Amino acid sequence: ETGVTQSPTHLIKTRGQQVTLRCSSQSGHNTVSWYQQALGQGPQFIFQYYREEENGRGNFPPRFSGLQFPNYSSELNVNALELDDSALYLCASSLDFGGNTEAFFGQGTRLTVV
Amino acid sequence: GIQVEQSPPDLILQEGANSTLRCNFSDSVNNLQWFHQNPWGQLINLFYIPSGTKQNGRLSATTVATERYSLLYISSSQTTDSGVYFCAVAYSGAGSYQLTFGKGTKLSVIP
Numbered sequence: 507e508t509g510v511t512q513s514p515t516h517l518i519k520t521r522g523q524q525v526t527l528r529c530s531s532q533s534g535h536n537t538v539s540w541y542q543q544a545l546g547q548g549p550q551f552i553f554q555y556y557r558e559e560e561n562g563r564g565n566f567p568p569r570f571s572g573l574q575f576p577n578y579s580s581e582l583n584v585n586a587l588e589l590d591d592s593a594l595y596l597c598a599s600s601l602d603f604g605g606n607t608e609a610f611f612g613q614g615t616r617l618t619v620v
Numbered sequence: 621g622i623q624v625e626q627s628p629p630d631l632i633l634q635e636g637a638n639s640t641l642r643c644n645f646s647d648s649v650n651n652l653q654w655f656h657q658n659p660w661g662q663l664i665n666l667f668y669i670p671s672g673t674k675q676n677g678r679l680s681a682t683t684v685a686t687e688r689y690s691l692l693y694i695s696s697s698q699t700t701d702s703g704v705y706f707c708a709v710a711y712s713g714a715g716s717y718q719l720t721f722g723k724g725t726k727l728s729v730i731p
Contacts (some may be wrong), residue, residue, distance in 0.1 A: 539717075539718060539719075541706055541719075543661075547625075547723065548706055548708075548721030548722055548723050548724055549663075549706075549708075549718065549719075549721050551717070551718035551720070552720065554717045562717025563720060564718060566724070578692075594661050596661075596663065600718075604711055606650040606651045606670075607651070608651075608653065608665070608668040609653065609708075609719060610665060611655070611662065611663040611665075612662070613660065613661065613662040614661040614662060616661065
């Protein structure tokens with residue numbers, strides 16, 4: 507059984523640029539959620555995708571967008587990067603939508619905006 | 621939204637000691653998970669425990685959903701237990717898509 511994998515592991519971008527982060531869900535999982543973790547804080551929910559549709563969204567601006575593909579892998583896109591977007595971005599996959607099934611996380615992508 | 625409070629925020633233990641970490645939440649939940657975040661940032665699943673008691677080796681957890689708290693017990697701590705422990709919940713109300721995390725307990729186990 508393949509776990510959740512994310513790429514890249516580290517990334518440095520300049521303010522104003524755009525970035526795409528990628529996530530492969532665990533085998534058999536149809537739901538992917540994205541979280542942002544600032545230094546010293548707990549992860550914050552960005553959005554969730556279920557069967558290629560956005561299924562819920564946290565308190566993040568529209569410049570945070572995503573996609574889910576037919577194989578249930580997912581992308582997180584961030585436009586017009588700001589310094590405060592520097593964080594660890596975590597992807598989680600689960601068997602079903604909503605919050606009531608066990609979530610499994612990838613190793614994260616550490617984004618630095620300079 | 622639901623509030624999640626973890627205590628203590630920091631904990632320093634001598635190797636071999638036992639500890640209890642607490643998670644309080646403000647509303648009914650249909651999911652509660654405990655995670656250990658390693659130094660590289662990955663969240664390792666410890667327990668999926670919306671109610672009841674589970675044990676896995678030196679670790680055990682209890683969730684009392686009616687009283688809105690969960691406890692994580694670590695016995696005979698080892699230096700490899702060091703890291704940040706997070707409790708995360710999904711509340712059972714409408715729009716319950718996400719896990720809401722506490723701020724974590726940072727555990728340091730010294731030899």
